[in-house]
Amino acid sequence: MSSFTAACIQLTSGTEPAENLKVTTELVEEAALSGADFISTPEVTNMMEPHKAAAREKAQFEEDDITLKALKELAAKHEKWIHAGSLVIKKPDEDRLANRAFVINPKGEVTAKYDKIHMFDVELDNGETHKESSAYAPGEVAVTTDFPWGRCGLSICYDIRFSHLFQELARNGGAEFFVTPAAFTYTTGSAHWHILQRARAIENGCFVIAAAQCGRHSEKRQTYGHSIIVDPWGEILADGGEEIGITMATLDMEQVAKRRQQVPNLKNIRDFTLTHSGA
Template sequence: MTAETEFTVGLVQMRTGQSVAANIEAASELIREAAKAGADYVQTPEMTALMVRDRERLMATITDEEHDQALKAFRDLGKELGIFLHIGSMAIRIPGHQRVANRGFLISPDGEIRGRYDKIHMFDVDLAKGESWRESQTYQPGEIAVAADLPWGRIGLAICYDLRFSALFRALAEAGADFLTVPAAFTQQTGEAHWHALLRARAIETGSFVFAAAQGGTHEDGRETYGHSLVVDPWGRILAEGGTEPGVIVAKIDTKLVAKARSAIPVLQNGRRFSVSSPEVTPLREVSA
């Protein structure tokens, strides 16, 4: 095996709270643990630096990208460790906007930002047991899908609720992505029902690896997240899985499996564009005897 076809991925599972400083410390400790375990690429979950449901408190705490202390700390850490560090997402102020970005960052081993992605799909839903979410009230939806090159292949960026929109993942795969990412803070309800099925489906239908670092447990702001960070191979097999507690999982990635899966079932090659027709229905006519 050459370095270009094999690498190790590390996923950091967190239970992010309401103190940015405490979250930076917790994330950094787990990132170091993943790097020590041999990870060349490390991913953290959605909302790595702060988990706050109260909009006023959130707006009073966060800053723009240039002044964000968490981002600076993670860039320095990625450079120190010499790894590709993917901060799944953080809340970032958008200058001149009333809403903020739910933005992920791909940091290269020299500490530079290789890619930025703003979550496209907003989680505006009413769940059972009175659980309700309106992300669009606080967050500005992104409009651009993002893929970036790593030494081992191309990586496509997504965040949490994006997982339910398969067209995004197909578009990333058609753009050459070998690895699809879903850093998340899935709710306990939706995670228990759909997390494993959706992640395996995205891998199978695109012939891609899927890396999904998750939040897990009961957070300071009261929300409950599902955990179970997953690494899934292009055939839909789970290579590594976390539980519900904070921690790290690692997995060896053989990039040749992407070509093997796509050759066996060439769905990207065989896919066709089509239109949808709604023909008029001819009413039944009465027939006399």
């Protein structure tokens, strides 16, 4: 199979997993019935709870998480690949939570997992502050996984700003497309979202599938939306705007080899040493 249809589910997740699941299920069902082969949901699909104690109380262990269970059932029901962009998952070994992605095959089985490596610890000019590392334990392992159409490199949100991660996924991991689910703030999203997604696609000759959170989640949190699918030449195939919904496009995987032949930068990488000179 040299092509497939991908769908990004765009959500405005709130603080209650059960309520979020109703919307997620409806949109995943719609995407499956609309012909999507691969369905991706955004970061923190199951809940966006800003208070650490409340998030810890509401989070479930992986084996009990209601959203993961439902997505596994939907994958099996419709015989589709589903990528849970990330779920807030309780860890058995520490107080901090995991921001964890799951890949589910058409039999409803989890075939890959990835814990977000880079933590968003920042103070924005508008007074918005995020200290992700206080609530979430960072991952330590980069992950690629195989699909019928090619190999995929997994990432989550803030990872998109670390180009060396994607180069490693493509160059040594063999990735031909990336998933970059996110909950970008409106401030950083409006400035950098499209540029970053296109840059990672161009640099690595890969498709990028980016399912996003959108809209206002609370008085202090608004996300940018614009779920997008980008081709290996950096062209945007589909953009979901700023509303809840589904963004779909067909990916011709033969484009990966074509574009990498035109610009073989992954093959042209050279080792070098760094020096400094001057007064």
